[in-house]
Amino acid sequence: MNTRKSTPKLWHQTVQQAAQSIRLRVLTFVMHNGEGYLSQACSSAEMLATLYLKIMHLGPSIAPMIPPPYAGPPSATNTKYTNGAGYHGPQTPEYDRFIFSPSHYALVQYATLVETGRMDAAGLYQFNHDGSTVEMIGAEHSPGGEVTSGSLGQALSQAGGIAMARIRRGDTGKVWVFMSDGEFQEGQVWEAVQTLVHYKIDNIGIYVDVNGQQCDGLIETVMNTEPLAAKLRAFGARVFTVNGHNVRALAKPATYTPNGKPLFVLAQTDPCHSIPKLMERKPNLHYLRFKTDSERQEYQQILDRMLRSAKKTAK
Template sequence: MACINDHWQSQVRQVAQGIRRRVMEHTVRNHGGYLSQACSAAEILATLYLRIMHLGKTEKALVPAPFAGVPGPDNSAAFTGALFNGPRGPEYDRFILSPSQYALVLYALLIETGRMDPAGLEQFNVDGFTVEMIGAEHSPGMEVMTGSLGQGLSQAAGIAMARRLKGESGKVWVFMSDGEWQSGQNWEALQAITHHKLDNIGIYVDVNGQQCDGAMCDVMAIEPFADRLTAFGARVYQVDGHNLDALVRPVLEPGCAGKPVIVLADTKPWQGIDILKKRYPKLHYVRFASGDEQAEYAGILQTML
C-alpha cells in the first residue's frame, strides 16, 4: 500500500472535490460532459491513487503528447498513457480503467494528483491528440484499449497472470462500472481469474445504478450482484463508495489465498452536485437543453471554486 501521511483523508477529499470541480467546469464550458461519473467515482479513484495503489512518481506534471499512431512492430514511436502512472517496475502496481467513458474523470484525477498538466485538458477530444473523450491505450492514465465496454477485466487478468509468472510483487487494480457486469465477458474473465487463483488483482466497482439508457434495474438487473460474484469465487465487500475508511478497509484485512478482492462501492451519481437529481433517471451524460440551464450550472460551479 502506498505510504501516505496521517492526513491522507483530507488529501483524498481535496482531490475528490477537485475532480468534481474540474469535470463540472469542463461540462459548463463544453456544453456537456460525463458529470455523474465524476460525482459517483471521485472518492473511489482518489482513494485508489492516494492510499491503495503503489505507483511510481512522475518527475513533473506531464503534458500529453500528440497521437503517434497505433502500436505495432513498424511503429517504434507508439506509446501508452501508463507513463502518467509513473515508471514501470516489478514492485509497482498497474491500473486499468475498464469503463473508458470515465476518461474525463481520470484526466481530472491525474491533474489533481500532479501527474498531468492542466493544459492537457485543452486537448480533450481534439483530432491528433491523445486526450480522448472515450479513452484509448494512448490516453493519459490508460495502458490498454478496453473497448466500448466490458473488456478491461479480461486484459487485467492477462496482465495479472503474466506478473505472477514473472514473480513480480506488484498488483493489478481495476476500476469498473456496475453496468459492465451486464456483459458476459466479465463473468468469463472472473471465472478465469478464480480458476487460476489470481489473488494479485483487485477490483473496485462504481455501483451507481446508472447507464446510458437510464437506471440499470430498468434495463437489465444484475442483482443479487454480491452473491453472484461470491459464487464465482471472489472475496466480495459491499461498502459506501463515499466513505474513505470503508473504501480502504477491504485491502487492510488479511487476504484469502487464491481469491481476488472485489469491492462494490455503492455511490450516488449526484454526490456533491445535487442539481443532477433533476435529471434522474437519465444521468449518464449531461447535455444542456437551454442557455438558462447552462447558466444555472455555471452558477453552481462558482460555489465550487
C-alpha cells in the same frame, strides 16, 4: 501575528479534498464544452482519489506532463507511439499496475491525474480536440490508459492475464482495476471472474462504481445485474460492499491479506453526489447536454459556488 501552528491534514482529508477537486475540474470542462460526462465524476471521484493517493503503489510518472499528440497506431516504423500507462510509472516488478475499464469516464481519470501530480492541468485543454490523445472516450494511448476497454468488458480479462503473469514472474506489485457496474451485463466479465477464481489470482483488486446507471437509464430496468455481491461470491470471489463516498471505507478492503481469491470492492455511489441539481434529470444521467440557457446558467452558479468553496478550503 498568528503564531498558532496549523494542524497537518490526515490522509483521508487530503483524499476527500482531492475528490472534490476532481469533480470541480470535470464540471469546469463540462461548462467549457457545453456538455459532457458529469455524473460519472459525481459517483467515482472518491474511489479514484483513494486508489491513486492511498491504495496503489505506483512509481513516478514517466510520461510527458503535457500529453503528446496522437502519433498513429504502433508499428515497426512508428517509434513515436506512446502508451498511456506511462502516467502510472515504470512497469517494474515492485510497482502496481492500474487498468481503467470504463473509457467514457476518461475526463474523470484525466482530472485525477492532474490532482495527483501526474499530468499538467494545461493538458486538459487538449480534451476532445482532433489529433489529441486526451480523448473524450479514452483509449490505450490516452493518459492513464493501457488497454483497449469500454462497455464490452474486455479490461477485466486483460487485467486478469496481467495479474496471472505477475504471479508467475514473482512480481510483488499488484494489479488494480476500476470498473462500472453496467459492465457486469457483459458475458466476458463473468468469464473473467470465473478464470480469476479458478486460478486463485489474489494479487488483483477490482473497484466497482455501483451507481445503478447506464447509457439508457437505470440498470435495474434495462438489464438488472443484482444481487451483484451474491453472484460474485457464488463464483468464489472475495467481496466487500462499501459506501463509495467514504474514503476510509474504500481504503480498508485493500489492507486485508490476500486469501487465494480475487478481491471485489462494490462501492455504492450516488451519480448526483455534490451536484444534486442532476437529480432533476434522473434516470437519464449518462451524458449532460444543456437543454436551455437558463439551465446552463444554473450549472454555472453551481460551479461558481464550488470554486468559492475550494478557495476557502485551500486557505
